[in-house]
Every structure is written in structure tokens, then in C-alpha cells.
Amino acid sequence: MHAEGIFLQLAVLGCKASLAVLLLAAGGAKLADLAGFASTVRLFVPGRLPRALAISPVLAAAIAAGEVLAGAASLSMPAAGWLNPVVLAICCCFAVAWTVGYVRHAGRACRCFGALSRQRFTVAGIGRAVGLTLAAAAATAGVPQVSIELSLLTRLGLLGGGALVAMAAFSAAAAAGARREPEPA
Amino acid sequence: MIAAAIGFVGIAVILCVAAVFGLLGVGQIALSGADAIERDGLARGRPAPRWSLADSRGVVRSSPPASKLQLIVFADHSLKSFPSVVAGLRELSHRGDVEIVILTRGRHEGAEALIDQLGLGAVAVLAGSAAIYGRYNVRVMPFAIFVDSAGLVRASSLVNHDWQIAKLRQVAEIPLEADELPGGSSTRIASAV
Numbered sequence: 001m002h003a004e005g006i007f008l009q010l011a012v013l014g015c016k017a018s019l020a021v022l023l024l025a026a027g028g029a030k031l032a033d034l035a036g037f038a039s040t041v042r043l044f045v046p047g048r049l050p051r052a053l054a055i056s057p058v059l060a061a062a063i064a065a066g067e068v069l070a071g072a073a074s075l076s077m078p079a080a081g082w083l084n085p086v087v088l089a090i091c092c093c094f095a096v097a098w099t100v101g102y103v104r105h106a107g108r109a110c111r112c113f114g115a116l117s118r119q120r121f122t123v124a125g126i127g128r129a130v131g132l133t134l135a136a137a138a139a140t141a142g143v144p145q146v147s148i149e150l151s152l153l154t155r156l157g158l159l160g161g162g163a164l165v166a167m168a169a170f171s172a173a174a175a176a177g178a179r180r181e182p183e184p185a
Numbered sequence: 186m187i188a189a190a191i192g193f194v195g196i197a198v199i200l201c202v203a204a205v206f207g208l209l210g211v212g213q214i215a216l217s218g219a220d221a222i223e224r225d226g227l228a229r230g231r232p233a234p235r236w237s238l239a240d241s242r243g244v245v246r247s248s249p250p251a252s253k254l255q256l257i258v259f260a261d262h263s264l265k266s267f268p269s270v271v272a273g274l275r276e277l278s279h280r281g282d283v284e285i286v287i288l289t290r291g292r293h294e295g296a297e298a299l300i301d302q303l304g305l306g307a308v309a310v311l312a313g314s315a316a317i318y319g320r321y322n323v324r325v326m327p328f329a330i331f332v333d334s335a336g337l338v339r340a341s342s343l344v345n346h347d348w349q350i351a352k353l354r355q356v357a358e359i360p361l362e363a364d365e366l367p368g369g370s371s372t373r374i375a376s377a378v
Binding site: 010014017018021025147148150154162168174176 | 198
């Protein structure tokens with residue numbers, strides 16, 4: 001599928017860039033509160049409790065790091081066509097996780113943005129996840145190569161911008177986490 | 186061709202800048218909001234630890250205070266590095282309705298002389314302990330906690346700057362004196378948070 005017309009092309013580019021920035025922010029924020037996010041991951045890990053306890057922190061770290069990497073790659077290499085299905089798959093996972101979370105664990109915190117998230121698994125959240133999936137699907141549409149073909153310097157610049165987004169999310173989530181969960185004396 | 190001219194880079198840069206500013210704003214709110222002021226210390230409304238300690242002159246001070254509102258300042262000689270905090274405490278010590286005590290972590294020789302040098306001569310200096318600091322969940326200094334005569338925590342916060350003392354007073358709902366009001370109005374108000 002190829003986007004024809006200025007507005008459609010802008011919409012595709014906007015979806016692509018927005019999802020990249022969103023992944024960077026979500027991953028960065030999760031990294032600041034891995035223990036909290038692991039408690040959410042634990043809800044989705046099948047098996048007996050001790051195994052879930054052992055695996056969930058590793059999975060949480062992998063998911064957070066994966067989001068940051070996918071976001072950084074998507075932001076700095078928009079011409080790489082293989083990244084579009086990867087981002088679409090990630091967004092599909094979000095939608096599935098939200099649906100399962102709502103069905104099985106309604107009322108539990110999603111921690112999609114680490115300690116920055118006050119959201120719980122709700123129908124509205126499923127709607128947002130489906131919206132993201134649609135945006136990711138739209139981002140797979142083709143656009144003129146000239147608008148996504150970047151020089152090395154530009155890629156590095158965007159990578160730097162992406163790093164700033166992830167660091168800002170990390171800092172904000174760390175501040176919010178410290179506020180909500182004070183260490184015991 | 187407009188899309189090509191603006192391209193992915195333009196949109197990405199705008200989004201990155203917006204995201205960074207937005208996230209920094211969220212972080213700032215998290216650090217300076219009303220909740221954050223109780224990050225360490227004890228939550229507002231929680232019963233404060235009870236203790237009685239004698240200062241170097243043998244005068245016994247207790248918490249909770251018998252009648253006044255009490256400001257417990259967890260500090261040591263490093264307080265001199267925070268002149269705006271000292272100024273805020275000095276100003277507060279002139280009020281009759283707040284009893285200020287400085288609680289050190291252990292006995293410090295010369296602490297009273299130093300506090301006197303800082304113009305806080307009217308403030309009692311008590312030798313606390315790591316255990317007392319632990320009961321108040323205080324890990325960093327200078328830290329301040331308002332306790333009322335009912336033994337409840339009114340507000341608690343790290344105090345590195347005078348504005349944090351002002352914020353603490355706001356949270357503790359300590360009325361402003363007439364000369365502290367904008368325009369010098371004689372009306373006393375209770376600050377709400």
C-alpha cells in the first residue's frame with residue numbers, strides 16, 4: 001500500500017514518528033521502575049508462582065529494553081521497511097496484553113509508562129491499544145523515499161533526540177516512583 | 186512534495202522536543218507536588234513518634250509539644266551551608282506559635298554554638314540518634330517535620346531552600362503573619378494546599 005496525497009503522507013509519517021517516540025518514552029519510563037513493571041509482567045506469566053517470580057524481572061527488563069531499541073531504530077532508520085511490521089507486532093502485543101489484562105486482572109495497574117502510569121486495565125485502555133495498533137498498521141504504508149531517506153548525521157541527530165526522550169521518561173518516572181513508594185525506614 | 190520537504194525528520198524533531206518538555210514537566214510536578222513533600226519523613230496525619238530529650242542546659246523538650254505547633258529540624262553543622270533555610274527558620278522562630286527544635290543525629294560538640302552563630306539562639310538543640318531519625322523516616326538533611334499538639338504530623342519535607350519551608354508551612358496550614366501578606370494586610374489567612 002502506498003500513501004497518495006500530501007495529507008495521507010503526513011499522516012503516515014506522523015504515525016511512524018509518534019510510535020517511535022512513544023516506544024522510547026514507554027521503555028525509558030519502565031526501565032526506571034523495573035520492579036514495579038515486573039509485578040505487572042508476573043500477572044501474565046503462566047506457571048507456578050516461584051517460576052513466575054524468577055522470570056518476570058528478566059522479562060520486564062527485556063520488554064523495556066526492547067521498546068527502547070525498537071523506538072530508537074524506528075526513529076533513526078525510518079527507511080528500514082522491516083521495522084514497520086516489528087512495531088506493528090509490538091502494538092498488537094499491547095492490544096492483546098490490555099485485553100487479557102482487562103479480562104483477568106481488571107483494576108490492576110498496567111505500568112505501561114512505569115511509575116508515570118496511573119492507568120489500570122480498562123475498556124478505554126483496550127481502545128487506546130487498538131488505536132496504537134491501527135496507527136502502526138497505517139505506518140506500514142509506503143511514502144516517498146525522499147522524505148525518509150536520511151544522512152548518517154541526521155540519523156545520529158535523531159538518535160540523540162530519542163535518547164533524550166528516553167532519559168526524560170526515565171527521570172520523570174524515577175521522580176514519580178520515589179514519590180509514590182517511599183523506601184521503608 | 187510538501188510532505189517530502191517537511192519529511193520524517195521535521196515531524197520527529199517536533200515530537201521529540203514536545204515529548205522531552207512534557208516528560209520534564211511531569212517529572213517537575215512529581216518532585217514539587219504536594220505528594221512529593223512527604224516523600225521522606227512521615228505522611229500528613231500520621232501519629233508522630235513520642236520522645237523527651239534534654240538539651241545541654243538540662244531543659245527537657247518533648248514531642249508532641251504541650252500546646253504549640255512544633256517544627257522538628259533534622260540537621261547538623263551542615264545547616265550553615267543552607268543560608269536561606271537558616272533565614273527561614275530565623276523568621277519562623279520569631280513567631281510565638283511555633284516551637285522549633287533542631288534534632289542532630291547523635292551528640293555534636295559545638296552544635297549549639299554554631300546554631301547560636303547562625304542567629305538561631307532561641308532554638309533548642311537536642312542530641313537525637315540514628316534510631317529516632319529512622320522512626321521519622323529521615324535519611325537526608327536538613328529535613329523538617331511539623332508536629333501538632335495532638336501528636337500528628339502536619340507536614341514533612343526536605344528543606345534545601347527557603348521556598349521549601351514556605352511550602353511546608355502552607356501544607357501545615359500555618360497562618361501567615363500580617364507582615365508576610367502581600368501589601369501588608371492585617372488579615373490572617375490559613376494557606377490551603
